[in-house]
Amino acid sequence: MTTTGIDRLRAKISNIDAMPTIPVILRPLLHCLDQPAEDIDVDRIVELISHDKSITAQCLRMANSALFIRKMPAETVRSAVMSLGMWRVRDLLFSNSLSKIIPANRWVVDPEVFWRHSLSVALVSRKFAEMIDYPDPEKAYLAGLLHDIGTLVHCMVAPEEFRAAMEKASREHIPLDEAEQQLMGFTHSDSGRVLADAWKVPPDIADAIELHHRVADPERGGPLVALVNLCDLLCRMRDLGYGYVEYRQVDFANEPGWMCLVLKFPGMAQIDLARFTFSLDEYAREVSDLVASVFAG
Amino acid sequence: MLNETTMIKDKAAPTENVSDPAWVRIRDLIYQVSGIYQTENKFYLLVGRANRRMKEVGARTPREYLDFLTARANRDVEMRNLLNEITIGETCLFRSMPQIEALRKVVIPAMTEAKKKISFTKLRFWSAGCSTGEESYTLAMMLLEETQTNLKGWTFEVVATDLNDRSVAKAQEGVYNDYAVRNVPPDYMGKYFSKVGSEYRVADSVRSHITFSRLNMLDDSKMLFMRGLDVIFCCNVLIYFDAKSKTRTIQHYYNALVPNGYFFLGQSESLYGISEKFHLVHFPGTTAYWKPGEGALKAGTP
Numbered sequence: 226m227t228t229t230g231i232d233r234l235r236a237k238i239s240n241i242d243a244m245p246t247i248p249v250i251l252r253p254l255l256h257c258l259d260q261p262a263e264d265i266d267v268d269r270i271v272e273l274i275s276h277d278k279s280i281t282a283q284c285l286r287m288a289n290s291a292l293f294i295r296k297m298p299a300e301t302v303r304s305a306v307m308s309l310g311m312w313r314v315r316d317l318l319f320s321n322s323l324s325k326i327i328p329a330n331r332w333v334v335d336p337e338v339f340w341r342h343s344l345s346v347a348l349v350s351r352k353f354a355e356m357i358d359y360p361d362p363e364k365a366y367l368a369g370l371l372h373d374i375g376t377l378v379h380c381m382v383a384p385e386e387f388r389a390a391m392e393k394a395s396r397e398h399i400p401l402d403e404a405e406q407q408l409m410g411f412t413h414s415d416s417g418r419v420l421a422d423a424w425k426v427p428p429d430i431a432d433a434i435e436l437h438h439r440v441a442d443p444e445r446g447g448p449l450v451a452l453v454n455l456c457d458l459l460c461r462m463r464d465l466g467y468g469y470v471e472y473r474q475v476d477f478a479n480e481p482g483w484m485c486l487v488l489k490f491p492g493m494a495q496i497d498l499a500r501f502t503f504s505l506d507e508y509a510r511e512v513s514d515l516v517a518s519v520f521a522g
Numbered sequence: 523m524l525n526e527t528t529m530i531k532d533k534a535a536p537t538e539n540v541s542d543p544a545w546v547r548i549r550d551l552i553y554q555v556s557g558i559y560q561t562e563n564k565f566y567l568l569v570g571r572a573n574r575r576m577k578e579v580g581a582r583t584p585r586e587y588l589d590f591l592t593a594r595a596n597r598d599v600e601m602r603n604l605l606n607e608i609t610i611g612e613t614c615l616f617r618s619m620p621q622i623e624a625l626r627k628v629v630i631p632a633m634t635e636a637k638k639k640i641s642f643t644k645l646r647f648w649s650a651g652c653s654t655g656e657e658s659y660t661l662a663m664m665l666l667e668e669t670q671t672n673l674k675g676w677t678f679e680v681v682a683t684d685l686n687d688r689s690v691a692k693a694q695e696g697v698y699n700d701y702a703v704r705n706v707p708p709d710y711m712g713k714y715f716s717k718v719g720s721e722y723r724v725a726d727s728v729r730s731h732i733t734f735s736r737l738n739m740l741d742d743s744k745m746l747f748m749r750g751l752d753v754i755f756c757c758n759v760l761i762y763f764d765a766k767s768k769t770r771t772i773q774h775y776y777n778a779l780v781p782n783g784y785f786f787l788g789q790s791e792s793l794y795g796i797s798e799k800f801h802l803v804h805f806p807g808t809t810a811y812w813k814p815g816e817g818a819l820k821a822g823t824p
């Protein structure tokens with residue numbers, strides 16, 4: 226980001242009322258879920274969900290949908306949570322609360338497309354993390370989910386310029402951050418960093434948000450940055466991006482992110498990337514169902 | 523992007539059958555043997571095809587059928603039968619648009635840019651295992667269209683080969699029914715086909731760019747003559763080879779390609795464990811294998 230870019234971004238964001246605010250439910254939720262699955266306090270989750278009528282309704286609807294056929298209908302939040310499993314509940318909670326961050330009339334990108342991409346990168350990052358024995362797959366999930374929150378800032382503080390960048394990117398089939406850099410002087414990773422700091426997002430996740438398009442920065446990018454960078458790219462190449470096609474060739478084994486991870490995780494050498502890529506199509510449906518469920522409420 | 527290895531006509535099998543975990547193991551086995559991957563959201567296709575085989579051999583459950591594929595004496599034969607069932611004659615023109623788009627938007631522009639510098643204005647494609655010609659004509663139409671628009675002054679040829687004489691003869695006829703041409707873009711239909719009775723015949727302007735011939739890919743001496751190809755398509759062919767022949771054939775393809783050439787498999791086929799010389803590369807909605815060359819176009823450039 227150029228100095229003038231930073232100045233312009235700061236100037237816009239100094240009008241703090243325009244910044245997206247962190248949803249009330251999110252902070253306790255982040256705290257509650259930031260631990261191994263077996264240690265998660267189910268009662269606390271049930272309680273959090275019960276505070277929010279629309280999330281309650283969604284959990285019940287999803288638990289009783291055809292996807293989770295059960296003998297008896299789930300009638301309580303608790304039985305819905307048990308039936309869906311903690312991961313799915315978490316997906317639902319995050320997407321629900323995050324989808325309300327900015328008012329419906331302020332979206333410049335299609336919110337469903339945005340969440341489809343964010344959730345896909347989250348799921349794929351977790352899967353990829355497990356595959357290479359990255360020690361904290363849940364962190365990878367969260368970093369994937371939040372990696373593009375900068376676009377929310379853009380929707381709020383620079384909607385017209387962002388719209389132009391989005392149109393340029395899809396017209397020229399180029400990466401969004403390139404179009405942003407050209408037209409705005411800064412990208413969603415820059416503004417994402419500002420928002421992440423304002424929300425007090427854990428620093429390594431904030432780094433992933435800021436650097437997921439700039440992995441080559443040797444001073445700063447760690448494995449989490451590289452992981453999100455690769456999974457973002459994979460999703461974009463597999464029709465889980467921003468709703469347009471980027472015409473390009475990606476040789477993952479020669480991507481800076483890949484080379485960074487290979488050094489630290491021997492498991493990378495054994496990855497059958499072709500097979501992993503094919504299997505992404507399996508996520509597409511799960512993600513679509515989830516997003517549809519969030520937007521139905 | 524969804525793969526199209528198997529096609530639509532199968533009736534979905536009963537759901538309790540589809541969700542049997544033995545299918546995952548059968549899927550993994552198929553992948554291991556053939557490199558063809560069936561995503562779980564398309565299991566009903568796999569199940570539909572495999573159910574026919576199960577009836578044939580008398581297996582009552584997927585678990586039992588798994589035994590036929592792994593433990594019985596004639597397991598290799600049964601695997602072959604299953605693979606035949608999965609890939610059976612289901613082919614049409616313009617079957618995989620992501621592959622065509624990758625060629626038009628990424629591969630060909632980069633390739634022709636590099637060739638122009640050495641004043642070489644010809645493209646050579648090989649449709650290896652061309653079966654009844656659908657893929658060969660698709661490539662020729664796409665290239666013909668390109669040389670009439672973005673690549674004026676360029677020439678091209680498509681070499682199409684298959685082991686099976688009858689397939690080659692059928693390919694040479696170039697006559698297809700409604701179902702085979704269902705994906706052809708409407709303007710191509712008008713330009714490159716004429717109606718013959720209830721069927722469609724490919725125009726001579728397309729045919730003249732293709733040479734069809736019989737070729738056994740295991741015939742080393744013949745394969746040595748295949749050289750200087752820019753792009754090779756080889757969809758659902760390798761499944762018929764054992765591991766050793768696969769490696770040998772892939773080496774032939776590798777040698778046949780020019781540096782910076784591309785090797786395309788079926789939409790859900792992989793070379794994992796067969797060759798490490800090629801680089802797996804991703805395009806929107808599809809993958810291919812790239813032969814690195816000196817002064818290579820840097821991977822990852824748009």
